[in-house]
Amino acid sequence: MATNGHTDPVLSLRNIVKRFGGLTAVKDVDLDVSGGEVVGLVGDNGAGKSTLIKCISGVYHPEEGQIIFQGKAAHFPRPIDARDAGIETIYQDLALAGNLNVGANIFLGREVRKSSLGGLIKTLNNKYMTNEAKKVVESLDIHLPNYEQQINNLSGGQRQSVAIARAVYWDAKMMIMDEPTNNLGVPEQRKVLEIIRTLRERRVPVILISHTLPDVFEVADRIVIMHRGRKVADKRVAETNSQEVVQYMVGALDDFPETRSA
Amino acid sequence: MKKLGLLAFVIILILSVSVVPAFSQDDDTIVIGFLPGVVDPFYQLMEIGVNQAIADSGLNIELVVQIPESFSPTTQTPLLDAMVARGDLDYLIVAATDKEQMVAPLQLAHDAGVEIISVDTFIGDGDYVNGPITFPLSYIGSDNAEGGRIAARALAANVGEEGKVYVQNVNPGISTTDQREEGFREGIAEFPNMEIVGVDYNEDNENLSVQQTAAVLEREADLVGIFGTNVFSANGAGIAVGNAGLSGAIDVIAFDATSFAAEQMRAGVVSMMIAQKPFDMGYLAVEMALAHNAGVTSVPKRIPTGYAVITMDNIDDPAIARFIYEVGE
Amino acid sequence: MSVNVNQGGEKSRYRQLILTLSRVWAWVFLAILIVFFTTSVNFSTDGSVNFLTVRTSQNILIAITPVLLMGLGQTFVIISAGIDLSVGWVMGLSSVVTALAARDLAAGGTEPYLAIFIGMVLGVVVAAIFGVINGVIIAKLKVPPFIVTLGMSFIARGTALLVGGGMTIGGLPPEFRNVGNEALFYLVSGGEKAGLYFLSAPELSRESLRSLDRIFSWPVVITTIFVAMAMFLLHRTRFGRHTLAIGGNAEASLRAGIPVDRHTILLYTMSAATAGIAGALHTARFSGGDARAGDPLLLGSIAAVIIGGVSLFGGSGTIIGTVIGALIIAVLQTGLVMLSVDPFWQFVVVGVVVILAVLIDQSRDLIIGRGDA
Numbered sequence: 001m002a003t004n005g006h007t008d009p010v011l012s013l014r015n016i017v018k019r020f021g022g023l024t025a026v027k028d029v030d031l032d033v034s035g036g037e038v039v040g041l042v043g044d045n046g047a048g049k050s051t052l053i054k055c056i057s058g059v060y061h062p063e064e065g066q067i068i069f070q071g072k073a074a075h076f077p078r079p080i081d082a083r084d085a086g087i088e089t090i091y092q093d094l095a096l097a098g099n100l101n102v103g104a105n106i107f108l109g110r111e112v113r114k115s116s117l118g119g120l121i122k123t124l125n126n127k128y129m130t131n132e133a134k135k136v137v138e139s140l141d142i143h144l145p146n147y148e149q150q151i152n153n154l155s156g157g158q159r160q161s162v163a164i165a166r167a168v169y170w171d172a173k174m175m176i177m178d179e180p181t182n183n184l185g186v187p188e189q190r191k192v193l194e195i196i197r198t199l200r201e202r203r204v205p206v207i208l209i210s211h212t213l214p215d216v217f218e219v220a221d222r223i224v225i226m227h228r229g230r231k232v233a234d235k236r237v238a239e240t241n242s243q244e245v246v247q248y249m250v251g252a253l254d255d256f257p258e259t260r261s262a
Numbered sequence: 263m264k265k266l267g268l269l270a271f272v273i274i275l276i277l278s279v280s281v282v283p284a285f286s287q288d289d290d291t292i293v294i295g296f297l298p299g300v301v302d303p304f305y306q307l308m309e310i311g312v313n314q315a316i317a318d319s320g321l322n323i324e325l326v327v328q329i330p331e332s333f334s335p336t337t338q339t340p341l342l343d344a345m346v347a348r349g350d351l352d353y354l355i356v357a358a359t360d361k362e363q364m365v366a367p368l369q370l371a372h373d374a375g376v377e378i379i380s381v382d383t384f385i386g387d388g389d390y391v392n393g394p395i396t397f398p399l400s401y402i403g404s405d406n407a408e409g410g411r412i413a414a415r416a417l418a419a420n421v422g423e424e425g426k427v428y429v430q431n432v433n434p435g436i437s438t439t440d441q442r443e444e445g446f447r448e449g450i451a452e453f454p455n456m457e458i459v460g461v462d463y464n465e466d467n468e469n470l471s472v473q474q475t476a477a478v479l480e481r482e483a484d485l486v487g488i489f490g491t492n493v494f495s496a497n498g499a500g501i502a503v504g505n506a507g508l509s510g511a512i513d514v515i516a517f518d519a520t521s522f523a524a525e526q527m528r529a530g531v532v533s534m535m536i537a538q539k540p541f542d543m544g545y546l547a548v549e550m551a552l553a554h555n556a557g558v559t560s561v562p563k564r565i566p567t568g569y570a571v572i573t574m575d576n577i578d579d580p581a582i583a584r585f586i587y588e589v590g591e
Numbered sequence: 592m593s594v595n596v597n598q599g600g601e602k603s604r605y606r607q608l609i610l611t612l613s614r615v616w617a618w619v620f621l622a623i624l625i626v627f628f629t630t631s632v633n634f635s636t637d638g639s640v641n642f643l644t645v646r647t648s649q650n651i652l653i654a655i656t657p658v659l660l661m662g663l664g665q666t667f668v669i670i671s672a673g674i675d676l677s678v679g680w681v682m683g684l685s686s687v688v689t690a691l692a693a694r695d696l697a698a699g700g701t702e703p704y705l706a707i708f709i710g711m712v713l714g715v716v717v718a719a720i721f722g723v724i725n726g727v728i729i730a731k732l733k734v735p736p737f738i739v740t741l742g743m744s745f746i747a748r749g750t751a752l753l754v755g756g757g758m759t760i761g762g763l764p765p766e767f768r769n770v771g772n773e774a775l776f777y778l779v780s781g782g783e784k785a786g787l788y789f790l791s792a793p794e795l796s797r798e799s800l801r802s803l804d805r806i807f808s809w810p811v812v813i814t815t816i817f818v819a820m821a822m823f824l825l826h827r828t829r830f831g832r833h834t835l836a837i838g839g840n841a842e843a844s845l846r847a848g849i850p851v852d853r854h855t856i857l858l859y860t861m862s863a864a865t866a867g868i869a870g871a872l873h874t875a876r877f878s879g880g881d882a883r884a885g886d887p888l889l890l891g892s893i894a895a896v897i898i899g900g901v902s903l904f905g906g907s908g909t910i911i912g913t914v915i916g917a918l919i920i921a922v923l924q925t926g927l928v929m930l931s932v933d934p935f936w937q938f939v940v941v942g943v944v945v946i947l948a949v950l951i952d953q954s955r956d957l958i959i960g961r962g963d964a
Contacts, residue, residue: 080848095846099839099906100832108836109847111829123827301757331752462934467887468877469657473921476650477928481632481640483801493759497877505653505772506646507795507803522761522879529768529878 008071009034010174010205011056011087016065018051025051026062027229028259033174036203038196040210040220040237044249047226049209053176056207057089058082070173086173090163090180098152098159102137102144103130105151106166136169137162140195157188164195168204175199176207181215193219213242227251230259292352292555294548295326295345295376299357299383300333303520303587304540308381310589311544312355319552326351335363346371353399353551355544357382361437365395372397379550381543383438390563399554402546402565404538406438409569410445410489413515413536415452416571417487420513420534424455425486428478430495432466439491442517446489459485464495471498472505479506487513490532493523500531519572521588527574535572537585542567613955617900617915617948624919628926635930642929645778645804649811651925655917656814657682660869661885661892662899662913663821664862669896670825671858672838672905673736677725678866678892680747681718682885685870687751689714690760690880693767703764707875714874715867721747722863726856740859751882760880771875774805775812810872817868822910834858838905894941895920898948919944 009032018026026048033039043049054060056067058076067074069085076082079089089095096105104111107129113122130147137144142161144154151159160180167175177196181189196219199206210216216223217237225233225248233240233248233255247253254260296312298305309327316323326348328341338359345351354376358364365385368378378398380388386395417427427450432439443461450456459482464471471494479485479502488503490496496516503512509530516523519537526532550561570585577583625643632642641647661678668675693710697703721743728739777792779785782799795803807815825831833854836844845851866885873884897903898919899912920941927937 079846083846083848095843097836097839097843097906100836104832104836108844109833109849111832113829116827121828123823124829124832301752303758331757460928460931462928465887466883468881468884469654469873469888470924472876473650473654473924474928476654477647477925480642480644480647480650481636481929481931483639494881497879501772501877502650505650505805505808507792507800507805511800520759522759525761525878529765 009068010070012066012068013052013056014066014068016052016055016062016067018048018055018060018062025229026055029065029226029229029231031224031231031234033205033207035205036200037222038200038206038208038220040208040216040223041226042210042213042216042223042245042249043226046228047249048229049226050178051229052226053089053178053207053209056082057087057176086171087176088167088170088172088174089176089178090160090167091178095163095166096151096159099150101130101149102147102151102162103133105162106133106136106169108166110170132169133165137165140165140168140198142191142195155185155188157184157191160184160188160192161195164192164199168199168202172204174205174207176209178209179211180208181210181212189215213245217242225249227254231256291322291324292552293324293326293348293350294551295328295351295354295356296544297328297330297338297342297345297354297356298381299330299338299359301329301331303589304382304518304538305329305357306589307587308357308540308544311541311546312548313544314541315545315548315552319548321552330359333359335360335367338364339367342367342371346374346376349374351376352555353377353379355379355381355547355551358385359383361385361388369397377551377554379547381547382538382540388564396563400547400550400561400563400565402543402550402567404543404567404569405445406441407445407448408566409517409536409538410442410447410491411449412445412569412571413442413489413517413534414446414449416534416536416573417489417513417515418450418453418456421486423453426457426459426482426484427487427489428459428475428482428485428499429461429489429491430471430475430499431461431463431491432495433463439517442491443489446491464498466492466494468494468498468501471495472502475499475502476506479503479508479512485512487515489515489517491517493518493520493526496523496532497526500526500533504531519570519586521586524572524577524586524588527572527577533573535586537570537572537587539567539570539585540587541584609955613951614900616951617898617912617919620944621915621919621922624922624926628922628929632926632929640929642926645780645806647925647929649804649806649808651918651921652811653808654925655895655921656810657869657873657885658888658892658895658920659814659914659917660817660865660872661888662895662917663817663910664858664865665892665896666821666899666901666908666910666913667825667834667858668736668862669893669901669903670838670905670908671834671855672841673729673855673858674893674903675722675725675740675859675862676737676889677721677740677743677747678862679886679889680744680751680882681721681863682866682870682873682888683882684721684747684751684754685714685718685867686873686884687714687755687760687870687880687882688717689871689874690763691754693764693874694760694762697764698762703766706764707767707770711868711871711875714871715864718867718870719860719864722860723856725863726859729859730852730855736859748882748886755880755882757882760874761878763874763878763880765878767875768878770809771872771878772805772808774808776806778804778806780804810876813868813872817865818910818914825910830854830857835906838907840906891920891941892917894945897945897952900948900952902952903949916948 011033013031016026016029041049055062058079058081112125112128114125116123134147180192196206220237223235223237330337372378380398380401382403384401387393388401390396390398390401429443431443450458462474488499490499493516496514500514513533515534516532517536519535523535554561572582628642632640665675689710692713693706696706725740725743728734729736777788779802781802784793833849837851874880895916896913899916901908923940924937
């Protein structure tokens with residue numbers, strides 16, 4: 001379970017600035033994420049975490065700074081462009097069609113078809129899609145009772161894992177998870193954390209946004225703390241503790257005071 | 263905003279001042295307004311009658327025509343008001359789109375000095391002598407109940423005065439079609455061996471008319487005739503009869519004689535048409551206006567225009583064929 | 592992971608039962624209606640009239656053709672969580688355009704059946720243009736479908752009345768009547784000419800006219816083809832899958848790379864086009880172009896879609912459901928007329944069934960839950 005900080009980072013952010021009118025939501029943020037690394041992104045409400053990841057996933061466009069993804073400067077005009085590049089953002093319930101089954105969701109927008117009526121027309125290959133879905137879901141050590149059922153009939157954690165399985169299936173180069181354990185029961189929270197570990201084993205880097213510090217400490221390799229739009233700490237998990245993290249979160253500690261320009 | 267309103271007001275004022283004199287004609291010009299119910303061949307034929315009477319009179323007459331886009335007081339009233347607002351109208355030939363709701367607007371027109379002549383439809387109860395409404399000069403039109411009776415008698419004569427008949431009506435609550443149905447009932451009652459087995463309402467939709475008639479054809483194996491209270495009702499009924507393979511075996515009577523109905527008759531879908539005389543209505547309305555203008559004080563308050571019964575036997579007779587509501591394009 | 596689902600097998604079985612019932616109730620209801628009318632019509636006429644006949648079934652099939660065609664496009668639109676209120680007058684517009692084009696072409700010397708065909712195609716194309724406009728305004732300008740299609744309904748109405756001069760367009764080539772009223776098969780029951788005839792009816796004497804049944808008239812055949820195509824499209828193709836996905840979660844569909852805007856435009860175009868086909872067939876059946884042909888059918892077609900189990904919130908529904916919905920309404924109307932029930936009751940009964948359908952849909956959602964609600 002190497003957390004290899006020496007390889008080239010998969011994602012590098014340099015001096016990212018995002019303003020909304022007169023308000024600077026993200027101020028000069030640098031961040032590197034390497035293969036197989038789980039980075040916990042924490043901070044109070046309004047600290048700029050969500051704005052930052054939306055800059056990465058193409059929802060927002062930073063005014064200043066650079067995003068370097070897989071060694072190349074990246075610009076994502078739309079969320080779909082970030083996805084096409086391999087950056088998957090997993091929002092709770094936002095990305096699944098609850099009225100479709102597991103296979104349909106995993107292949108949503110990229111349905112596999114077969115020739116029908118003697119090649120006249122292409123029809124959905126549901127059997128193939130369900131089989132593939134089953135394979136990828138089970139590879140994450142998740143067990144779903146029924147693959148034909150609508151996603152609506154699954155529990156919150158099961159749906160979360162389908163979303164993750166979809167990202168895995170489509171060979172995500174990097175995953176951003178926004179509060180993946182919110183509203184989940186305890187056993188399901190454990191399961192999601194387990195999946196994150198599985199992803200690390202597969203060397204898929206993960207940015208994990210969470211309010212639940214114990215979760216972050218449990219799975220993350222590094223922890224990045226934001227306060228009022230700035231990165232105030234970037235520490236290896238082994239080198240810190242939750243008490244210290246809270247100090248950073250409330251602004252009592254600051255590792256990068258030089259970015260606090262007027 | 264106030265300034266804008268003032269500007270608009272001034273512009274309107276200037277326009278009206280500059281336009282109004284254009285309308286004021288010599289004193290011997292008679293201005294007649296024609297306001298039918300809606301755009302359709304019936305009223306177009308009526309307009310031809312109006313024009314014919316004006317041409318025949320040889321007098322100096324200006325005709326003003328406005329046609330509502332749908333048969334409703336809501337669309338007719340603004341047109342009426344606009345015509346009255348000209349200020350030079352002497353007579354208004356109008357097919358009121360509602361017998362109650364059009365009373366007040368027409369009363370206002372009358373108060374403004376316009377003589378009202380009802381054509382096709384009436385206001386109040388249609389009795390301009392003893393009824394609640396007496397201000398219009400005359401009501402010239404056919405009696406729908408009488409039309410229903412004529413349909414019943416024509417049908418009876420065709421089927422040997424016996425058998426079951428059925429009525430396809432539009433919607434309850436429409437005065438004309440209700441009266442046609444009522445007259446038809448009275449007419450059938452004159453024949454002891456005839457019976458009306460039912461009435462259905464098709465919402466003026468041929469598809470529903472077909473469906474209802476088809477079901478009745480199943481229910482009543484010995485049906486001999488169907489009365490459609492308007493062209494669509496009759497056409498739908500006729501299609502159902504045709505689909506059941508019973509063309510010719512069951513008579514279908516259409517109230518009104520549009521060119522479309524005539525076409526359906528030639529195709530064997532409809533067997534008989536009860537034609538009103540809109541040309542007569544238009545022509546007589548102008549005649550009455552001119553008579554009144556000339557000082558005649560005994561203009562009849564009610565002029566029934568009667569009906570023509572059109573069948574395949576007489577449709578090619580020019581004397582009858584001219585009652586089909588056909589207007590050149 | 593399966594903790595939640597496995598707890599309480601009782602509850603799960605109960606849910607499954609409700610789910611199954613809510614899925615098949617329309618079939619059961621239709622079957623009950625047919626049995627009810629068969630026995631009651633038989634009883635009320637002392638056995639002289641039969642509801643369950645070839646002829647009645649054909650009458651019902653013909654009656655549902657326009658409602659069903661409109662309902663096909665509407666099913667797709669409502670599944671995508673939209674609605675199309677313009678199809679009534681769009682159908683009327685198509686009817687008028689079809690009639691005018693066929694009339695003028697035939698008068699100009701074009702071979703009648705070619706003139707009819709071109710006229711019908713033109714009617715459908717004009718209708719489809721209205722659908723494209725609906726779709727573009729809804730997808731690109733983000734105006735709610737209810738408002739756009741309501742407005743478009745008035746525009747189509749005005750256009751239809753303007754184009755047709757507010758009158759029934761007659762003077763069509765007589766062959767038009769054949770397209771609308773002739774049939775695939777003719778069945779003569781009884782008499783010396785008894786038998787099944789293909790494409791044309793035998794000459795019959797006046798007395799034996801009643802023994803002739805037209806089976807699968809052309810509008811029924813054409814509608815059946817479109818029903819089959821719609822079923823295939825919705826349940827077997829990517830287009831159908833995307834329609835369901837957009838209705839289930841438009842945001843997720845967009846994130847998944849589905850071209851939601853383009854798809855929406857296609858859906859409204861399709862809806863208008865099927866209404867256009869209904870209009871062209873109306874002209875054929877009644878040999879007249881009628882601007883008002885579709886307006887009275889609009890609410891019935893939406894009712895059919897809803898009775899058929901399409902959720903107004905989008906995301907679920909089937910084509911066969913819409914067929915069953917249309918059949919239920921037509922069987923009710925025909926059956927009640929055959930029972931000589933006061934016509935006003937027909938509306939009441941249809942209304943009750945529509946509300947019942949929505950109630951069943953909602954109770955299903957309450958019991959099994961919709962999304963994470």
